Amino acid sequence: MASAPSKLYADDVSLVVVLLDTNPFFWSSSSLSFSQFLSHVLAFLNAILTLNQLNQVVVIATGYNSCDYVFDSSSDLNRSFENGRMPVMCSSLLQKLEEFLIKDEQLSKEEPEGKIKSSLFSGSLSMALCCILSGVLMRHYFFDRVFRSGALHPHPRGSPDGPEQYVAIMNAIFSAQRSSVPIDSCYLGSQNSAFLQQASYITGGVHHKPQNLDGLFQYLMTIFATDLHSRSFIHLPKPVGVDFRASCFCHKSTIDMGYICSVCLSIFCKHHKKCSTCGSVFGQAQSEAASASDKKRKTPET
Known part of the structure; x- marks a missing residue:
């Protein structure tokens, strides 16, 4: 008996760009260590690639002073195995991530005292959109998502975002909305992020703050691993309240x-x-x- 011919549905293939927050000022005071956080994220990335062999995952590290690509699953080397033990995906990502952290730490020493310890979210979000739009032009059947994991370190005034990035972030959010690219955000900080709330709300993505960090992988799989087609009939968490406060252009401060x-x-x-x-x-x-x-x-x- 001949097997049924396989079909490629557009809603089965996803291009997921993960913005990984590596801000040392946050992870030094977080209850969840950065190594534990990475173990959950790596398992999540492996699961995304396992769901469909045509799925693509891109990881962008977002530091205190810089951001850079640290992993792209479209490379053939990243899908192979190394000595039958650790997948090259994990070893390659961890190696590039370590190099990025060293470089970002050196740049942070040159920053003046008193600066808000926020991550460069505007830069990594712009890089993610460039990556997604170039992928759409080359692979028209991809469904695109920007998923941001991690947290921004809250500064003394209580706002977890860098107000000086407001204009650049809002421009990127509206560009994502116009390109029909939803932005999902998984926030781990003690305080919520107005930027991430607005990004997910405006683009039609999911914003969620896990309550139990020990089960972070379950949150990632049950909420953020769903493709866009499945979201039309799956009940995902709805935003309880969105902080729509803006930042002024004159002093770059959050205002009501x-x-x-x-x-x-x-x-x-x-x-x-x-x-x-x-x-x-x-x-x-x-x-x-x-x-x-x-x-x-x-x-x-x-």
Whole structure:
């Protein structure tokens, strides 16, 4: 009896880009060690590749000062085995990750004191979108996802994100939304991340904060390993509340209420007479200028 011909369905193949947070300022104070975290993530990556031989996984390390590609499963070498023991995927990823950590640590020594200890999420997210969009052009049947694991170190004011990255991150989020690329986020920090909440909400991804870190692999498999087709009939965690606070363009600080330029939509924490981004004159300044010109016209000539 002849076997049934195999079919390739577009919803069965996934391109998953994982942004791995390696911020040493967070992992030095985390209850879950970085090595334990990596063991869960490596098992998750192996599971993604096992679900379909055409699946592709790309890992981008996100450090304190830099970000870089550390693994791409499309390479033939990364799918083989080394002496029948550890897969080359694990050894190659760990080796490149160690090199990245050493390089990022050297760069962190050059940073001035008092800087917010946040990870370079804007850079790694932009790299992920470039990787995904190039993969879409080459492999039109891929379903694309950006999955971010890890956490940003909360700074003393209580916000876990770097407000100075707000503009770049929001630009990347809207680009992902326009390209129909959902951003999933698995957050492990003690405080939540407004950037990750907004990224998952705007792009239609999943944002989840595991309560039991010992079972992190189960969270990754049951929530984040589902392909886009399966998500249409699987009940995944819904966002309870999304922090939509923005960061002002003038001081790069998180604000609850501010002023918005009606021309370029720049956000400011205080009123300005002129937009520093596009140069537009705001309403109050325009009325003052108009009243001053009217007074000059009404002044009789002597």
